[in-house]
Amino acid sequence: MSRFLLALAALAPATAMAAPGGVPELPPYQVRAAQPAGDRLQPGRDGKAVFEHSCGYCHFPGGMGSNLLTKQMMMMKRPPSDGILSNRRDLTADYVKAVVRGGKGAMPAQTRVDLTDAELNAVAAYLARNAPKGGKK
Amino acid sequence: MKLTLPPRVSPQSFDAALKAFAGVVGAGWVMTSDSDRDAYADAYAPGPAEQWPASAAVAPSSVEEVRAIVRIANEYKVPLWPVARGKNLGYGTAAPRMAGSVVLDLGRMNRILELDPKLAYAVVEPGVGFFDLFDEVERQKAPLWLSVPGNGWGSVIGNALEHGIGYTPYGLHARNLCGIEAVLPDGDLLRTGMGAMKDNPAWHLFPMNYGPTWDLAFSQSNLGVVTKAGIWMQPAPETSLELTWDIPNEEDIGWVIDTVTPLKIAGLIEQNVFIPSWLGKIVVLGNRKDFWDKPSAMPEWRVKELLKQYDLGYWRVSIRLYGDENVNKAKAEVIKSAFKRHLSAPPMEVWWRQGDPRPPLDLTLGTPSAVPLQMSDWVGGRGAHLGFSPVVPATSEHVMGQLKRSRKIIADHDVDFYASFTIGGRFANNVNMLMYDRDNDAQVDNMKKLFNALISETAKAGYGEYRTHLGWMDRVMETFDFNDHALRRFDEKIKDALDPNGIIAPGKQGVWPAAYRALQKEGAQ
Numbered sequence: 001m002s003r004f005l006l007a008l009a010a011l012a013p014a015t016a017m018a019a020p021g022g023v024p025e026l027p028p029y030q031v032r033a034a035q036p037a038g039d040r041l042q043p044g045r046d047g048k049a050v051f052e053h054s055c056g057y058c059h060f061p062g063g064m065g066s067n068l069l070t071k072q073m074m075m076m077k078r079p080p081s082d083g084i085l086s087n088r089r090d091l092t093a094d095y096v097k098a099v100v101r102g103g104k105g106a107m108p109a110q111t112r113v114d115l116t117d118a119e120l121n122a123v124a125a126y127l128a129r130n131a132p133k134g135g136k137k
Numbered sequence: 138m139k140l141t142l143p144p145r146v147s148p149q150s151f152d153a154a155l156k157a158f159a160g161v162v163g164a165g166w167v168m169t170s171d172s173d174r175d176a177y178a179d180a181y182a183p184g185p186a187e188q189w190p191a192s193a194a195v196a197p198s199s200v201e202e203v204r205a206i207v208r209i210a211n212e213y214k215v216p217l218w219p220v221a222r223g224k225n226l227g228y229g230t231a232a233p234r235m236a237g238s239v240v241l242d243l244g245r246m247n248r249i250l251e252l253d254p255k256l257a258y259a260v261v262e263p264g265v266g267f268f269d270l271f272d273e274v275e276r277q278k279a280p281l282w283l284s285v286p287g288n289g290w291g292s293v294i295g296n297a298l299e300h301g302i303g304y305t306p307y308g309l310h311a312r313n314l315c316g317i318e319a320v321l322p323d324g325d326l327l328r329t330g331m332g333a334m335k336d337n338p339a340w341h342l343f344p345m346n347y348g349p350t351w352d353l354a355f356s357q358s359n360l361g362v363v364t365k366a367g368i369w370m371q372p373a374p375e376t377s378l379e380l381t382w383d384i385p386n387e388e389d390i391g392w393v394i395d396t397v398t399p400l401k402i403a404g405l406i407e408q409n410v411f412i413p414s415w416l417g418k419i420v421v422l423g424n425r426k427d428f429w430d431k432p433s434a435m436p437e438w439r440v441k442e443l444l445k446q447y448d449l450g451y452w453r454v455s456i457r458l459y460g461d462e463n464v465n466k467a468k469a470e471v472i473k474s475a476f477k478r479h480l481s482a483p484p485m486e487v488w489w490r491q492g493d494p495r496p497p498l499d500l501t502l503g504t505p506s507a508v509p510l511q512m513s514d515w516v517g518g519r520g521a522h523l524g525f526s527p528v529v530p531a532t533s534e535h536v537m538g539q540l541k542r543s544r545k546i547i548a549d550h551d552v553d554f555y556a557s558f559t560i561g562g563r564f565a566n567n568v569n570m571l572m573y574d575r576d577n578d579a580q581v582d583n584m585k586k587l588f589n590a591l592i593s594e595t596a597k598a599g600y601g602e603y604r605t606h607l608g609w610m611d612r613v614m615e616t617f618d619f620n621d622h623a624l625r626r627f628d629e630k631i632k633d634a635l636d637p638n639g640i641i642a643p644g645k646q647g648v649w650p651a652a653y654r655a656l657q658k659e660g661a662q
Binding site: 026028031034057062064105110111114 | 266
């Protein structure tokens with residue numbers, strides 16, 4: 001993502017930065033998965049669906065979290081695609097849980113109504129699924 | 138965060154209340170750990186979040202559970218702080234005004250009960266966020282649009298009840314509320330408007346009661362817990378045309394206001410027109426240190442350099458028209474002629490037509506986003522913001538007066554100036570964004586002093602705020618001083634009559650029940 005697009009993705013209301021001659025190209029709005037049915041307190045939640053439903057506001061492409069993380073990744077000379085959490089290969093379940101419950105940077109801590117412990121366990125496992133065993137990238 | 142008990146409640150009594158809550162909602166939905174208390178703290182607190190500590194949180198899933206919790210709270214004298222989704226960022230997040238209150242988190246009550254494309258309204262529970270409603274509209278392909286605030290993460294009902302604003306023709310969100318269901322402080326259940334009659338199909342269509350109308354008495358209020366409400370929505374337009382001008386100079390805001398306001402009052406412009414100052418454009422281009430690496434406020438000469446470098450005006454005005462293409466074209470001609478009297482440059486024109494994708498970050502097209510919160514990243518560190526938000530008449534005289542006054546106070550405190558005016562009709566909401574690093578004590582201290590100065594000087598000039606952070610609720614209420622604070626005295630009389638135990642949201646907006654009135658200085662800035 002270019003610096004210009006990153007820049008565009010941060011304005012309230014966003015149209016105020018529309019590029020001359022047209023609307024800027026940004027990822028289209030992505031409808032989130034519905035919250036999975038069933039008891040939210042019980043283990044075995046669908047981590048991908050919960051992630052999309054409860055984290056997609058900010059962590060889909062073009063979301064606040066994705067934009068800020070993309071900027072951080074680029075500053076660290078990592079590929080911009082690493083700004084999308086579901087692409088990451090270096091996340092551990094414990095780290096995901098710590099950030100969700102403690103907050104990080106612009107992200108506030110999430111309550112257990114936002115994400116139950118069972119849901120967080122499932123999301124953490126989903127985001128850590130790509131991490132190679134042994135901790136190397 | 139350590140446990141702070143509610144005032145005058147013993148540990149034993151508190152524990153008994155929590156057990157009784159758990160008997161209603163299940164133990165998994167009563168949240169009492171230090172980590173839980175942290176999660177319900179003010180994410181953007183100016184200074185320590187412990188200034189406004191919750192003791193616990195309880196999350197019901199139905200109106201019957203809310204009623205049961207309210208009755209238990211009365212029994213144990215445990216005050217409740219209701220939040221819809223708890224995302225009132227910049228105004229206190231989910232944290233309670235009074236230390237030790239139990240957050241009543243309505244986030245699980247997230248059903249969309251009706252979506253009526255014919256009469257253009259929805260009926261929703263408080264846990265329904267803007268994203269939830271938008272996604273449901275998309276799934277049903279309903280020809281309805283939302284009006285969304287800067288943070289679409291929050292609750293549709295919660296934002297309307299807090300007097301939130303959006304940027305479409307439905308941007309005065311409290312005015313979209315029609316027909317409310319509320320649990321009263323004694324656990325009784327009220328339906329307003331036509332809903333006062335059982336099964337009346339006009340409940341969410343006719344906006345008044347038979348007799349006194351109470352819907353907005355539950356907004357910015359501690360008179361009850363709203364458990365569902367009707368929300369009027371915008372019928373999806375055939376086309377939309379956006380006209381955008383860069384406005385070169387600071388003082389030009391005067392003619393802009395005097396040009397836009399009559400068109401807005403006459404109905405030719407339907408949306409709330411958002412006019413941000415230069416920093417609103419610069420914050421998106423990087424972090425503060427990229428443009429000005431000193432702690433002092435960015436000086437005028439540097440601002441001028443940046444505006445020239447990035448080819449920006451001091452203000453930017455985007456006016457969006459909605460509806461039939463020919464009507465939009467005709468309206469655009471009127472607006473362009475009015476602007477041409479002051480500015481020769483033509484506007485940038487962008488059309489949207491049915492079938493086109495809606496740009497994902499465009500709040501004026503009703504697409505929810507949390508991206509505007511990125512501005513907190515501007516200052517670096519754990520960025521946060523406070524909004525100082527007075528309301529002024531929408532004329533050049535009042536707007537220029539407010540601009541000069543707040544600008545001077547902000548400059549005197551050596552802080553960057555970032556203001557916007559949103560013309561909502563006969564009035565303009567002036568939001569001054571004050572951004573700071575939560576971990577920089579000197580910066581936080583300066584922000585608090587600045588905020589106090591803005592409130593008092595603005596009140597001296599005769600204007601008040603429409604909304605404020607927990608820490609300033611009393612100070613702002615104090616500015617509404619007609620007839621020895623008749624408004625607060627009236628609010629308190631009603632509060633004490635309806636809520637003798639002071640159970641619901643004590644201190645909300647500076648209205649304290651008799652039971653806790655002596656505590657109002659605690660947590661006040």
